[in-house]
Amino acid sequence: MIKNIIFATIIAITAPVCAQETTTIPTIGEMEGNFLVLNSQEYNGEKSLATIKPFNIVPTDNSSISVSGFYMNGCIDFNAEYNENTGSISIPSGIPVFDMETYMVYLYPWDSEAGEEILRPIEYKYIGNNTWECNTDLMLVAVQGEEKQTVTFSNGSRIVRCNSQSNNTSYVGSTGNQDEYIESRPSYVAINENTIDIYNILQADQYGYGVHLSGTINKDVNEVMFRYTLTGHANDGTYRMLTGCEYDAETNMPTGMSYPETSNVGMIHATIDMEKGEIAFNPMAIWAAEYDTSTGNISVNENLLYEFVKTVNVNYDINNSDVSAIEMPNIxxxxxxxxxxxxxxxxxxxxxxxxxxxxxxxxxxxxxxxxxxxxxxxxxxx
Structure with a gap:
């Protein structure tokens, strides 16, 4: 069955990612572990969250760190300078990030007006609360001989330290012929009053980019309703849509979107224990979907399933998840x-x-x- 839904999260406006107020600059010894880079891109003069990529940092000496997985899975590790006095992370301009054998991909700070590389380093400034920010445009430059091609990496970027772990069990395939995937990844939970955002809750694609879910907490009953979201799309107009789902226990297959024939169709239900920092999700599914430019609706094809996400459990640090917005609405x-x-x-x-x-x-x-x-x-x- 194909169902139309009004999709309200295609443009994912950058949510607050600032953990509980702390201005203490991490020492280089504390700069070890899992992080996320949240890249924004510009849309009609406004910036919105475009990609989420988990990566790892390991200190190498008193002033430098090794960065792994910053661009995509299989990309080149590189070293960056870390200043313990200011907390800034400095990445050399033109750092190689991917070797495609026939060509190389480099990361540059970019002068968008002049359309050219900036030779000074990429600077992520520490803004407190285990968050770093770079307001310079960043560009991926692919070089093959004398030829160059450019792709926008970000029009503004933030780095946050992961404060949670997401675990899921998923199934791919048809009835009686399913492959099971048990997966785990670092993630980031941000709670602002009754609003909750989870970054990198699932892996979106083979390149290692993550999925973002945003929802509303009902603290009276310890439940959350998350909005459905896109996990990717192809050039032919086909999208991948993550929704809540109903499923048949005997066949272990989704039977359709959650809450059918209601205003909550496709919404994702979860329970939350805010004292323990635990979130347990109801089953979800990733369906094929198409966007109608004339109506602004997304049509979800419940007959074409990409993945059945049977369980997702998130464990987060309750001391580093309550947030206050960095960019509050202008009253x-x-x-x-x-x-x-x-x-x-x-x-x-x-x-x-x-x-x-x-x-x-x-x-x-x-x-x-x-x-x-x-x-x-x-x-x-x-």
Missing amino acids: ADANKEVKQINYYAIDGSKLKTPQYGSLVIKMTIYNDESRKTEKVIFKGYE
């Missing part, structure tokens, strides 16, 4: 005079007449030229 917007409002489809195309009830990106431009972008269901012009 002064309410007093600003609106200059114009534009609407865009999720693929970035500007809409002259959005369809009623469809998901759109609403961009409000104020007289002072500041902008606010938000995801809304179009209910008519204001």
Whole structure:
């Protein structure tokens, strides 16, 4: 069966990733372990979370660290400088990150206006709470002989220290012919009042990039409802959609999305123990899906299954998961005079007449030229 759902998380606005307030700069000896790099990319002048990649750091001497897995699985390890006085991480400009045998891929800080490499190092500045930030554009430059090709790595990037572990049991295949996968990975849990975000809860692809889930906690009953999310897409318009699901215990196969025929269709249910730092998820499935540019809807094909995620359990550090936003909404917007409002489809195309009830990106431009972008269901012009 093919079902249409209003998808509200395709543009994943960067969530707060700042753990409990601590400004103490880690010593180089403490710079060992699992981290995530959260890369944003620009969308109509606004930045949103694009990729999540787990990587590892090991100190090598009193002022340098070894970085493994920063770009993708199988990429080249490299050394970076670490300053214990400021907490900054300095990566050499043009560092090689991947050897494709016939060509090399290098990582550069990038001057987007001039369209050229910057030769000074890539600087991730420590902003407290085991979080580092780089506001410079970063570009991957592939070099083969005299030819160069560029691909954006990030339009702003953060590094966070992992504070949790995600474990899952998944199945791939048809009834009676399933392969079982028992997996584990470092992850990052951020809780801000009743909002919870989990970064790298699952692996999205063979390159090692991660999946992000965002949800709302009901503390009265210790339950969470997470929104469904995309885990990847192909150039032919086919997406991979992670949703909650119902399943047949005898066949060990999903039978459809969770909460069918309700407003919560596809939502992902979990229980949470905030005293122990434990989250247990109900079964999930990754389906094939297609995006309709004319309506803004995602059509999930429940007859085409990629993966059955039967169990997911997350254990997180309760002392390093409660967060406060680094970038809080500007409450002064309410007093600003609106200059114009534009609407865009999720693929970035500007809409002259959005369809009623469809998901759109609403961009409000104020007289002072500041902008606010938000995801809304179009209910008519204001």
